[in-house]
Amino acid sequence: MxxxxxxxxxxxxxxxxxxxxxxxxxxxxxxxxxxxxxxxxxxxxxxxxxxxxxxxxxxxxxxxxxxxxxxxxxxxxxxxxxxxxxxxxxKVWIEPVTFPKWERRAEQAKVVGAHAQPLILTALGGSPGGTVEAEVVRFADLAALEAAPAGSLAGKIAFVDYRMERARNGGGYGPGSRVRSRAPSVAINKGAVGFLMRSAGTDSHRQPHTGITRFDEGLTPVPSAALAVPDADQLARLLQRGPQRVRMHLDCGWTGTATSYNVIGEIxxxxxxxxxxxxxxxxxxxxxxxxxxxxxxxxxxxxxxxxxxxxxxxxxxxxxxxxxxxxxxxxxxxxxxxxxxxxxxxxxxxxxxxxxxxxxxxxxxxxxxxxxxxxxxxxxxxxxxxxxxxxxxxxxxxxxxxxxxxxxxxxxxxxxxxxxxxxxxxxxxxxxxxxxxxxxxxxxxxxxxxxxxxxxxADGDFGSAPNTAPNTASKGARD
Structure with missing residues (x-):
């Protein structure tokens, strides 16, 4: 339709x-x-x-x-x-669509040290696998991470603790999804060896939100994951008590290409x-x-x-x-x-x-x-x-x-x-x-x-016609 x-x-x-x-x-x-x-x-x-x-x-x-x-x-x-x-x-038919294939196999994380405890997280789509154990540095939002001095995250895990706002039209998702898509690259440029974020979601359950991330060309990707909202809260409270180390293990990554299909039905x-x-x-x-x-x-x-x-x-x-x-x-x-x-x-x-x-x-x-x-x-x-x-x-x-x-x-x-x-x-x-x-x-x-x-x-059209000018129409906020 x-x-x-x-x-x-x-x-x-x-x-x-x-x-x-x-x-x-x-x-x-x-x-x-x-x-x-x-x-x-x-x-x-x-x-x-x-x-x-x-x-x-x-x-x-x-x-x-x-x-x-x-x-x-x-x-x-x-x-x-x-x-x-x-x-x-x-009429029913299919049209091939080929793309890079990413797989998730296993994931786990925990705080280590005096306050040792598990954390519930999920790898972000596109993250590489790997095991990282390092001190965590918290940032309130993407802007705070961007403002961190060059090299200040060397050997550390960046944690962006941005809280997404609820809205009927989903307007709060834009800033949350930008953390997921942009912050890992920013963290790597500051020297980080791993990345964590508060899930881009509005719930308060131990159900982490995944989603695709991307890394800027020329960067070596690092393990990147989203914490369930209560676990992000827990980690933030622990950080108020002093430095904390987190160990996270992600078994995931790109495995070549795959072909799927657009499936089309027509009346x-x-x-x-x-x-x-x-x-x-x-x-x-x-x-x-x-x-x-x-x-x-x-x-x-x-x-x-x-x-x-x-x-x-x-x-x-x-x-x-x-x-x-x-x-x-x-x-x-x-x-x-x-x-x-x-x-x-x-x-x-x-x-x-x-x-x-x-x-x-x-x-x-x-x-x-x-x-x-x-x-x-x-x-x-x-x-x-x-x-x-x-x-x-x-x-x-x-x-x-x-x-x-x-x-x-x-x-x-x-x-x-x-x-x-x-x-x-x-x-x-x-x-x-x-x-x-x-x-x-x-x-x-x-x-x-x-x-x-x-x-x-309709007797007449709704304006579809090829154009040559860039179109700035919103792609929506749901990928």
């Missing part, structure tokens, strides 16, 4: 107030009343359906964790192809089948949990939305394409591959939307729709409104996997989910199916079905 573009805010809003020229009026994208009627019925049918919940249960139970390049990942690809066919999709359009509305989520997960909120729910609800559209008496004018993207977690590999493979067909992609922020209720809708598509954008918003979804033009950006294509000119939409508790679970062992609320997931299915159907039926 290609979701409507997330807005160029005030400019678009003000543009709709200007008088239209005759040419502009002719070009206005609109949605027929008959399509609105069908979408209203579709919305109510989807809201009463448990299909999205059942598909998500199937993936997380029958496959479980599916880290990119693992046996679970390969089983997930086979599962997705079979599930698309079972759900009645007209063929009745009039313009070569034009598509794209929706989807990412099929891979981290290995600690079963990838229910990240991103089993996104795969399940978009598969269900497409299937419910396929059950209508008549297919929409354009095709509905659902993509289960490969290896989002370690660098948007599936999204980048899709954008590259379909670059010449960008203009035939009507609009796209991705669900990759858990399974909370959708509370806002926005898009990148240009001025000539604003009327249709408002029509979609009006059908979404009874689901408790507000029209929020000018807010947000494209989902992670569609962001590479959006940077090239793809129109996008954002169906903003309530992520207040998303980062309690994100990238932890606690990301399991029992955390999914079936009613909230059904609301998501209904919203995506409405959006995809109406965008596919």
């Amino acid at each position: 290609r979701v409507l573009s997330a807005a160029i805010g005030m400019v678009l809003a003000s543009a709709t107030l200007l008088p239209l020229t005759a040419d502009a009026a002719q070009r206005q994208t609109r949605i027929a009343d008959s399509a609105i009627t069908v979408a209203t019925t579709l919305r109510d049918t989807a809201l009463a359906s448990d299909l999205g919940y059942r598909v998500t249960e199937s993936l997380t139970t029958e496959v479980g964790p599916r880290m990119a390049g693992s046996d679970g990942d390969a089983r997930a690809v086979a599962w997705a192809q079979a599930k698309f066919r079972e759900l009645g999709y007209d 063929r359009g009745s009039k313009r089948p070569d034009e598509v509305v794209l929706i989807g989520g990412h099929l891979d997960s981290w290995d600690l949990g079963t990838g229910a909120v990240d991103d089993g729910a996104g795969v399940g609800l978009t598969m269900a939305a497409g299937a419910l559209i396929g059950q209508l008496p008549k297919a929409p004018a354009r095709s509905i394409r659902v993509v289960a993207f490969a290896n989002e977690e370690q660098g948007l590999h599936g999204g980048k591959a899709y954008a590259q493979q379909h670059a010449k067909a960008l203009g035939r992609h009507q609009i796209a939307a991705e669900s990759d922020f858990g399974a909370g209720r959708i509370y806002g809708y926005s898009s990148s729709a240009p001025a000539h598509a604003q009327a249709a954008d408002r029509q979609i918003a009006a059908v979404l409104a009874p689901l408790g979804i507000a029209h929020t033009p000018g807010e947000g950006g494209p989902g992670p996997d569609i962001s590479p294509f959006a940077a090239n000119g793809l129109a996008w939409a954002r169906l903003a989910q309530d992520g207040s508790d998303y980062f309690d679970l994100h990238h932890t062992p606690d990301d399991t199916f029992d955390k999914i609320d079936p009613q909230a997931l059904a609301q998501n299915v209904a919203a995506y079905a409405v959006f995809a159907y109406l965008a596919a039926q």
